[in-house]
Amino acid sequence: xxxxxxxxxxxxxxxxxxxxxxxxxxxxxxxxxxxxxxxxxxxxxxxxxxxxxxxxxxxxxxxxxxxxxxxxxxxxxxxxxxxxxxxxxxxxxxxxxxxxxxxxxxxxxxxxxxxxxxxxxxxxxxxxxxxxxxxxxxxxxxxxxxxxxxxxxxxxxxxxxxxxxxxxxxxxxxxxxxxxxxxxxxxxxxxxxxxxxxxxxxxxxxxxxxxxxxxxxxxxxxxxxxxxxxxxxxxxxxxxxxxxxxxxxxxxxxxxxxxxxxxxxxxxxxxxxxxxxxxxxxxxxxxxxxxxxxxxxxxxxxxxxxxxxxxxxxxxxxxxxxxxxxxxxxxxxxxxxxxxxxxxxxxxxxxxxxxxxxxxxxxxxxxxxxxxxxxxxxxxxxxxxxxxxxxxxxxxxx
Amino acid sequence: xxxxxxxxxxxxxxxxxxxxxxxxxxxxxxxxxxxxxxxxxxxxxxxxxxxxxxxxxxxxxxxxxxxxxxxxxxxxxxxxxxxxxxxxxxxxxxxxxxxxxxxxxxxxxxxxxxxxxxxxxxxxxxxxxxxxxxxxxxxxxxxxxxxxxxxxxxxxxxxxxxxxxxxxxxxxxxxxxxxxxxxxxxxxxxxxxxxxxxxxxxxxxxxxxxxxxxxxxxxxxxxxxxxxxxxxxxxxxxxxxxxxxxxxxxx
Ligand SMILES: Cc1ncc(C[n+]2csc(CCOP(=O)(O)OP(=O)(O)O)c2C)c(N)n1
Numbered sequence: 211x212x213x214x215x216x217x218x219x220x221x222x223x224x225x226x227x228x229x230x231x232x233x234x235x236x237x238x239x240x241x242x243x244x245x246x247x248x249x250x251x252x253x254x255x256x257x258x259x260x261x262x263x264x265x266x267x268x269x270x271x272x273x274x275x276x277x278x279x280x281x282x283x284x285x286x287x288x289x290x291x292x293x294x295x296x297x298x299x300x301x302x303x304x305x306x307x308x309x310x311x312x313x314x315x316x317x318x319x320x321x322x323x324x325x326x327x328x329x330x331x332x333x334x335x336x337x338x339x340x341x342x343x344x345x346x347x348x349x350x351x352x353x354x355x356x357x358x359x360x361x362x363x364x365x366x367x368x369x370x371x372x373x374x375x376x377x378x379x380x381x382x383x384x385x386x387x388x389x390x391x392x393x394x395x396x397x398x399x400x401x402x403x404x405x406x407x408x409x410x411x412x413x414x415x416x417x418x419x420x421x422x423x424x425x426x427x428x429x430x431x432x433x434x435x436x437x438x439x440x441x442x443x444x445x446x447x448x449x450x451x452x453x454x455x456x457x458x459x460x461x462x463x464x465x466x467x468x469x470x471x472x473x474x475x476x477x478x479x480x481x482x483x484x485x486x487x488x489x490x491x492x493x494x495x496x497x498x499x500x501x502x503x504x505x506x507x508x509x510x511x512x513x514x515x516x517x518x519x520x521x522x523x524x525x526x527x528x529x530x531x532x533x534x535x536x537x538x539x540x541x542x543x544x545x546x547x548x549x550x551x552x553x554x555x556x557x558x559x560x561x562x563x564x565x566x567x568x569x570x571x572x573x574x575x576x577x578x579x580x581x582x583x584x585x586x587x588x589x590x591x592x593x594x595x596x597x598x599x600x601x602x603x604x605x606x607x608x
Numbered sequence: 609x610x611x612x613x614x615x616x617x618x619x620x621x622x623x624x625x626x627x628x629x630x631x632x633x634x635x636x637x638x639x640x641x642x643x644x645x646x647x648x649x650x651x652x653x654x655x656x657x658x659x660x661x662x663x664x665x666x667x668x669x670x671x672x673x674x675x676x677x678x679x680x681x682x683x684x685x686x687x688x689x690x691x692x693x694x695x696x697x698x699x700x701x702x703x704x705x706x707x708x709x710x711x712x713x714x715x716x717x718x719x720x721x722x723x724x725x726x727x728x729x730x731x732x733x734x735x736x737x738x739x740x741x742x743x744x745x746x747x748x749x750x751x752x753x754x755x756x757x758x759x760x761x762x763x764x765x766x767x768x769x770x771x772x773x774x775x776x777x778x779x780x781x782x783x784x785x786x787x788x789x790x791x792x793x794x795x796x797x798x799x800x801x802x803x804x805x806x807x808x809x810x811x812x813x814x815x816x817x818x819x820x821x822x823x824x825x826x827x828x829x830x831x832x833x834x835x836x837x838x839x840x841x842x843x844x845x846x847x848x849x850x851x852x853x854x855x856x857x858x859x
Contacts (some may be wrong), residue, residue, distance in 0.1 A: 241713065242741035242757075251744065254757040268745050268757055268767055271683070271713035296663075296682060300713075328667070328679060 211326040215393045222353035223386040225394065226292075226318060226378075226450045226461075229357040231262045232400040233292040233364045235316075236407075237282035239267040244330050245382035246294040246320040253290075268369050272297035272505065274586070275388070276304035276315075283313035284421050286412030288364065294382060295322035295336045300339050309344030311422045314367030315375040316360065321483065322382040322533075323569045331570020332382040334535040337511075338543040344437040346376040346444055347512040349482040353390040355509075356380040358455065358463030361395050365403065365451045370410050372444040374437070379511075381484040385572070386508055395459055445513045449576075464514035469522050471497060472504030477586055478526040480548060482508040484512075485532060485566070485573065492578040501585030503582060508544065516551040523552075529561045530585050532578070536565045541593035563593040571597075621645040623674045624652055630668060634834025636824025637666050639672055640733055643801045644704075647808065648675065657700045660689045664706035665739040683714025686721035689728045700808055702729040707748040708738040715747075718773070725782030729807040730819040732773060734766035735826035736845060737857045743829025747771040750844045755829065774821050774854035784816035786854040790846070791824045792838045809819050810858065823849055 220228075227249045230238075238257070239418035240250035250352060257266040265282075269275045279289040293301060296573060298319055305510045306473035314482050319337050337347060339425050348363060350356035356378060380386060395403075411419060445466060452464025468486075471493055472478050479489055496503045506522045508515070523529050529552075531545040540546070545563030562585050566573045577597065620626065623645035631638045648654050654675055661669040663682035680688035691705040710718050710732050721728070737755055738744045744757040746769050752761040765802035774786040785807060789800035800822055807818040823845045825837035832840050 242738055242744045244741055247741050247744070252744070255759050258759045266757075270715060270747060273713075325681065326679060329665075398824075501691045 212521065215396055217391040217393050219389050220392045221248065221387060221389050223320070224252050224358060224379060225392040226360060226380065227252035227256065227351050228394050229360045230290055230529055231256045232395050232397050233290075233361060233404055234262065234288065234401070235264055236287040237265045237267065237278065237289045238291065239269050239270055239278035239282075239522070240291050240293070241272050241275050241297060243272070243294045244320065245322060245386045246292045246297070248386060249292040249320070252299065254288055254293075272300040273304060276301040277309065279315045279317070280304055280311070280313060283308070283315050284311060286407070286409035286414070288368075288407040289315045290317065292318040292320070294320040295324050298336045298340060299324060304344065305340060305345055305375065306343045307422055311314070312373040312437070312440070313375065314373055314407075315365075316363045316367055316378070317375065318356075318360070318378045318380060320382040320386045321379050328568075329367070329569040330382070330385050332534070332542075333568045333570065334379070334533070335568070337377065337379050338535040341512055341543070344374055344441055345376055345512065346372075346441065346448070346510070347379060348376065349379045349485055349508060349509055350385060351486045351507065353380075353385055353388065353392050354383055354461065357392055357394065357462045358459065358461055361400060361403065361459075362448070362451050362455050362464040365455070366436075366448050367442060369447045372440055372447050373410065374444060376439055379483065384484045393461070399458055408572050441513050445510065445515060448510055451494050464509070466510040467518050467522060468507040468509060470505040470507060472506050472522055472526075474502060474525070475504030476502040476527040477504070477530065477582055478523050478528075479503070479505045479530050479532055479578075479582070480508065480544065481505065481532040482511060482522070482544070483534065484582040485534065487574065488575055489532065489578050492575045492582065496579070496582065504581050511544075514547050519548060520551050520555045520557065523559065524555070524557060526559055528585050528590070529559055529579060531561065531563045532581065533563060533565050534567045536593065545593060560590045562589070562591045563592060564596045565590065566596045568595075610639040615847070622651045623649050625672055627672060629672055630826040631665065634825055634827040634837050635665070635851065636822065636826070637733060639667075639791050639797060640731065640800070640822055640824065641669065641706075643797070643804055644702075644731070645673055647801065647805055653700060656698075656706045657702070658692055658696070660685045660692075660701070660703035663740070664709050666704055666733065667740065669704055680779045683709050683712070684717055685709060685714060686726070686728065686730060687717045690721050690724070690726040693726060693728050698725075700729070702731055704731045704810070706734070706739065707732070707734045707736065707746045708740075711747045711773050712738075715771070719777070719780070722783045722819070723780045723816045727811050727815040727817060729804075730823045731804060731807075731810050732819055733824045734773070734821055735824045735847065737826055737829045739805065739826050739829055743826070750848055753844070754831070756772040770848050772849060774819065775800050777819060778855040782817055783819065783855060784814055785810045785818035786821075786853045787856070788821040788823065788849055788854060790841055790851050791822055792841055814858070816857070820851070823851065823858060
């Protein structure tokens with residue numbers, strides 16, 4: 211049995227900062243952005259107080275932050291950054307490079323809406339829109355998970371079967387600014403669990419090599435395939451690392467999926483992030499009334515856990531994805547990926563996609579209940595902006 | 609002073625909307641907004657002006673100033689202004705930026721917009737911190753100044769020296785007018801207003817780039833009472849950022 215630590219009431223962002231410090235990154239670079247800022251601010255204090263021996267670089271932008279992490283990681287150091295929304299957008303170019311150079315940088319994204327219109331509140335369009343660049347993406351439901359997933363992130367990223375950046379998503383404000391009971395990973399356990407980072411490849415004048423070098427068409431595709439392959443194979447590593455984490459720290463925070471009362475459910479909801487807490491409450495209520503409802507929570511969005519999801523939902527009569535994102539001009543982000551997996555598995559379960567909470571509009575349990583009621587009455591929607599206020603749309607929209 | 613003029617100065621310029629702003633007590637942004645409103649109103653050029661709101665504490669500038677306004681991604685403000693000006697050269701285009709927007713994330717943009725001599729006016733409000741995000745160190749933070757990311761004070765060893773934007777831009781050929789002003793005494797505020805007027809004139813008459821840097825109080829994140837913040841500018845900021853004309857080709 212893993213030793214039980216002490217729970218403290220901590221703000222989500224603060225808890226993450228202290229967890230990151232216990233992972234002993236050697237270089238941290240960040241530029242402030244709401245609602246991420248408390249993570250990097252607290253880390254700068256931890257470093258200033260001498261509690262963590264690290265370089266904290268107060269860069270001029272997220273572009274700089276990601277670039278410093280790229281350099282530090284290429285030089286063989288454990289590197290960390292945190293950002294949100296616009297900041298993640300600005301990092302995008304560098305993240306492609308970090309993934310392509312196979313550098314195990316860890317970052318947090320405090321999920322926030324992307325401009326314009328300007329909004330500081332939570333949705334998943336920031337993270338979803340960098341899903342294609344080779345960054346592994348984890349999603350936390352609560353502060354404890356955000357803390358633990360950081361430890362898992364470093365371990366999985368640095369695994370030599372993976373060597374890819376890992377981004378821990380935690381919902382802006384809903385998790386970053388909320389005080390919850392959290393158990394921080396014990397320092398000694400953390401040290402033993404992660405070990406010191408020993409880069410497989412690093413910049414070393416004694417053994418010169420090039421990172422991110424120019425490739426001709428005869429090799430570029432193979433380089434891309436290696437990223438894809440490593441990302442796919444990281445699924446098994448994430449499960450392995452998560453199991454080891456559970457054994458060491460006594461908490462089941464990692465993994466690819468959580469199946470919540472979904473095994474015998476007729477209606478299965480699929481979602482990621484903190485909204486799953488609300489969905490679970492609704493599931494519990496409906497279960498009490500004898501309705502067979504369940505939730506499959508995506509904890510790892512990249513790599514997309516196709517097989518695991520298919521296995522988890524195959525008995526359902528209907529599946530409803532509740533997304534805080536979407537792709538303008540197409541539909542959802544999670545919804546089509548799920549359909550793609552079901553199609554290949556030969557399953558024709560009706561799938562509905564609901565887009566909720568863009569720009570932080572709250573969805574309370576009654577909203578989730580309404581969605582469930584509608585699909586259980588036989589409704590099926592491709593992708594709907596849930597509770598869109600048609601009355602406030604300008605006239606030009608019919 | 610003629611009574612009508614006195615009244616205008618005491619009252620609220622029409623272009624400054626009667627909303628309550630979100631600015632903290634003693635913040636300089638409201639004063640700078642007011643100056644802009646006064647100048648546009650006195651010259652009767654509201655219909656000519658397009659303003660760029662920054663990403664920073666002044667992000668809601670368009671809610672307080674009754675003018676045509678556009679947002680931009682953080683720091684890209686002068687490039688967006690340049691785009692507007694190229695498309696509508698007959699308009700008076702100004703960008704309003706904080707020191708994070710201009711001297712951190714947007715350093716690239718301000719240097720290249722100035723170097724190309726884009727005929728825009730830049731109103732650069734320097735409060736030595738990132739105010740909007742909670743008072744972190746900016747490239748303009750004074751050595752030794754405590755911020756949320758420099759709890760022991762800015763160290764020049766680790767973080768370098770404050771970036772002096774006017775002096776940096778003065779090294780370029782094209783900028784026509786660069787002046788540093790202060791939101792402090794009434795006299796200094798008047799000088800700021802004159803500088804903004806001059807910047808607009810440089811744009812209109814010379815078709816040239818100009819920038820007015822304004823040292824502006826942020827009592828909240830300097831952790832000093834509003835009344836003392838003006839003193840803070842004098843004792844701390846002005847040593848690093850001496851007020852005055854840094855470049856003026858019109859002379
Ligand atoms: C790409 C990006 N990174 C970070 C932010 C978060 N952010 C908003 S305002 C700001 C700093 C503003 O400081 P400054 O320009 O000095 O203006 P002030 O608020 O002090 O007036 C930051 C970092 C953002 N909106 N976009």
